[in-house]
Amino acid sequence: MTIEDITAKTAAAAPAAPGHGQTVCVTGAGGFIASWLVKLLLDRGYTVKGTVRNPDDAKNDHLRALRGAAERLLLCKADLLDYDALRRAVDGCQGVFHTASPVTDDPEQMVEPAVQGTENVINAAADAGTVRRVVFTSSIGAVTLNPNRPPDAVVDESCWSDLDYCKKTKNWYCYGKAVAEQAAWEVARGRGVELVVVNPVVVLGPLLQATVNASITHVLKYLDGSAKKYTNAVQAYVHVGDVAEAHVRVYEWPAASGRYLCAERVLHREDVVRILAKLFPEYPVPTKCSDEVNPRKQPYKFTNQRLKDLGVEFTPVPQALYETVKSLQEKGHLPVIPSQN
Numbered sequence: 001m002t003i004e005d006i007t008a009k010t011a012a013a014a015p016a017a018p019g020h021g022q023t024v025c026v027t028g029a030g031g032f033i034a035s036w037l038v039k040l041l042l043d044r045g046y047t048v049k050g051t052v053r054n055p056d057d058a059k060n061d062h063l064r065a066l067r068g069a070a071e072r073l074l075l076c077k078a079d080l081l082d083y084d085a086l087r088r089a090v091d092g093c094q095g096v097f098h099t100a101s102p103v104t105d106d107p108e109q110m111v112e113p114a115v116q117g118t119e120n121v122i123n124a125a126a127d128a129g130t131v132r133r134v135v136f137t138s139s140i141g142a143v144t145l146n147p148n149r150p151p152d153a154v155v156d157e158s159c160w161s162d163l164d165y166c167k168k169t170k171n172w173y174c175y176g177k178a179v180a181e182q183a184a185w186e187v188a189r190g191r192g193v194e195l196v197v198v199n200p201v202v203v204l205g206p207l208l209q210a211t212v213n214a215s216i217t218h219v220l221k222y223l224d225g226s227a228k229k230y231t232n233a234v235q236a237y238v239h240v241g242d243v244a245e246a247h248v249r250v251y252e253w254p255a256a257s258g259r260y261l262c263a264e265r266v267l268h269r270e271d272v273v274r275i276l277a278k279l280f281p282e283y284p285v286p287t288k289c290s291d292e293v294n295p296r297k298q299p300y301k302f303t304n305q306r307l308k309d310l311g312v313e314f315t316p317v318p319q320a321l322y323e324t325v326k327s328l329q330e331k332g333h334l335p336v337i338p339s340q341n
């Protein structure tokens with residue numbers, strides 16, 4: 001089926017939906033966040049061209065099963081380093097959501113696909129000539145890694161991670177995301193592309209895909225016995241449904257611009273394991289911290305006001321943790337153990 005066939009079907013499908021008659025591209029469509037984004041876009045009536053590295057891989061079956069996918073989802077084969085494939089995927093689109101990225105601390109695998117891939121996507125959007133706006137999924141990793149930020153400072157969209165510090169501490173994921181976001185802004189400015197950026201924190205919630213991604217492993221390790229202790233560290237969290245909604249809102253809201261921090265709250269790991277142990281006492285959730293020497297790390301302050309102003313209502317993190325665990329059970333990644341309580 002061609003994109004013209006699909007668009008014609010859309011026109012007949014949902015005339016009142018906000019995305020009716022519009023085609024958008026989502027890169028890395030099979031990933032955790034992107035799958036939720038594709039689902040939401042289809043629900044809103046958009047026609048979606050989703051890039052995946054191998055459309056025939058069974059790991060993309062969950063996308064084909066989404067409501068509206070048979071009529072309005074086209075999977076396009078594209079690696080981030082293949083400009084021509086990306087250009088074909090963006091062809092005929094009014095919007096692009098660039099979500100694909102390696103998620104790893106291996107510098108060889110991380111930096112080039114993240115940075116070159118982002119430049120390729122924005123250049124492809126500029127060359128297509130039909131794209132109204134590009135939404136780039138950046139990360140909190142491009143925002144908070146700065147040893148010189150005063151402890152009381154409120155983290156907001158003006159904050160940037162310190163690249164030298166990322167390198168020195170070997171945080172190659174954060175380094176790659178920060179450089180990719182900088183490249184996105186530079187190429188978009190140079191090519192006259194309208195760019196909006198979402199910076200999510202650690203994303204939790206139900207999986208649509210069959211595999212477990214990195215942010216869900218962050219929770220799984222506290223339930224399956226692989227983490228014996230928790231670290232003395234803090235982290236901000238957000239529900240995947242809210243992340244998808246944030247992307248759609250910054251795309252649809254005409255006046256949206258700049259960066260949008262996407263976070264519900266900051267928790268110490270001790271809080272995370274306590275919530276998990278209370279909700280799911282049947283699992284071997286760690287009760288001890290690996291650091292018995294240093295003072296407990298304090299949560300940083302942040303603002304999510306920009307997304308609230310666009311109407312995003314954030315799901316409480318305990319709810320996101322609950323839904324994550326239920327989903328891990330449903331997908332067979334965690335055994336269902338009858339609780340003694």
Ligand SMILES: NC(=O)c1ccc[n+]([C@@H]2O[C@H](COP(=O)([O-])OP(=O)(O)OC[C@H]3O[C@@H](n4cnc5c(N)ncnc54)[C@H](OP(=O)(O)O)[C@@H]3O)[C@@H](O)[C@H]2O)c1
Binds near residue numbers: 099202
């Ligand atoms: N999850 C979080 O906590 C979180 C927080 C902040 C920001 N983010 C950002 O959100 C985006 C999605 O993250 P996620 O958690 O949904 O990750 P994910 O489930 O691992 O999805 C990443 C996607 O990127 C694709 N990809 C990776 N390298 C690629 C390449 N060279 N060419 C084409 N596609 C490539 C993957 O395709 P394959 O399936 O073929 O590998 C996959 O579909 C990323 O940009 C990430 O940095 C995530």
